[in-house]
Amino acid sequence: MLTRLKSPDAAARWLTEWCTGTLRTDSRQVMPGDAFIAWPGYARDGREFVAAALAAGASTCLVEEADVERFGFVDARVASLPGLKARTGEVAAAFFGKPTDKLDVIAVTGTNGKTSTAWWLAQALG
Template identity: 50%
Template sequence: MQQMHSPEQAASWLRARVQAQLQSDSRHVQTGDAFFAWAGHHTDARQHVVQALQKGASACLVEADGLEAFEALNDLGLHDAPIVSYQGLKAASGAIADAYFEQPSQHLHLMAVTGTNGKTSTAWWLAQALTRLGQRCTVVGTLGLGEPGQMHSTGLTTPDPLQLQTQLRRWVNEGVKACAMEASSIGLVEQRLNGCHIRTAIFTNFTQDHLDFHGDMQAYWQAKQSLFEWPGLATAVINLDDPKGQVLCDLLAGSSVQVWTVSMHSTQANLYARNVRTTTQGMVFEVVCGEQSQSVSSQCLG
C-alpha cells in the first residue's frame, strides 16, 4: 500500500479523487466522500474501510501504524483500491484538511478562547462585537457553529478537524472575516485544532475540571498552556486575576507574541475595570486602557 509522507502530498492525492466531503465517521460516508480511518479510544475505524468503500467512498486514508493487522486492507491496497496510509494520521488530519481546503484559517482572524469557565460567553461576545463593527465573525463552541442568530449544533465544543476545516473553508467563501473559537482542553489534547492558523489566544481562568479525562491538574493545565505555544501565534490576551495568568505571561516573555493583560483589580494590566457597580439592570463599570477610559453597562452579572 502506498504511504503518504506530508499533509501536502496527502491533500494532492485526495484532490485527484474526492468530489464531496472529508469524513472520519463511516456512518456518514456518501458517494464521492473521503474516509479517514485511525484508531480511537473505543474502536479502530480501519475496521470500517471496506464498508466506506461499499457506500461509495472515492478515497480512504488510513493510519499506517499497525496496518499489518488489517489483511483485508492490505489486499485491497494491492489491487488498486483508492487506499493510502499515513503515519500519525489522527494528529495530521487537521493539517491535511487545511492543505486540502487551501489554508482557510489564514484568511480569517482566528481567535481561540481557553479556560475552565467563560469560554462560551467570551467567544459569543467577541462575535457579536466584531459583527456589529462590520466584521462578520462566526463562533465555534458549546452553542454550535455559525454566526450569532444562525447557529447549528455539532455535539462537541470543538468539532473534529475535518468538520472544522470544512466549515472554515465555507465561511471564507461566504465572506466571513473572523472566527471566535472555544479551545477546550479535551479538544486540544485530541488535536482537533491541529491545522488551524490561530492568530489570537485568550485565557479566562483555571479551576478544577475534566480530571476524569486528564487524570490530574498538571495534565489539565498543560493542555490549556499548549494553546499559548501555538505555532505562528501573534497575540495573547491573559486574565491577570487568575494565578495562572502570570505563568502564561512569564512563558511568553521575550517571545514574538504580543501580550495584552486584563484585570478587574490590577491597574498594571493593559486593560482593567474600575468603579464596578451592580445595579438592578446588571453591571456598570469603566474600562481603562492607558490614558483612555470608557463607560460600559451590561445586563450580565459577574
C-alpha cells in the first residue's frame, strides 16, 4: 500500500525509519539500504525505475505523487510526496539533520579590497 506523505519533514521522518544508507536520485547508483527518490524528468520518469532500485537493494523509494496511480505501486516501501522534485532539497536537509543550520557565513562584497579583507578575516577567526 502506497503511503502518502504531506510535507518534506514527514517524508524525511519516513525515510529515516526505512533508510540505513543515503539518498539517491539515480537508480543505477543505489546500494543496499539506500533510499531512491524518483520524479518525472524531461526524457524519462524516474518512477519507471522504482522496481530496479528495489531490486538493487533500496530500502525505500520516495516518488512524486502526481499521476502516481498509473504506476500501481503496492509495496509498503514506496511513499509519495506532492511536488517532490521542487521539495527534494527540503527533504534532504531534514533527512541529514539540517546541516546548514550549523554553518556561519560571512560575505565580503565591494569593488576593491575583497581578497585582503577575506584573508584578514580568515586570520582573525582562525
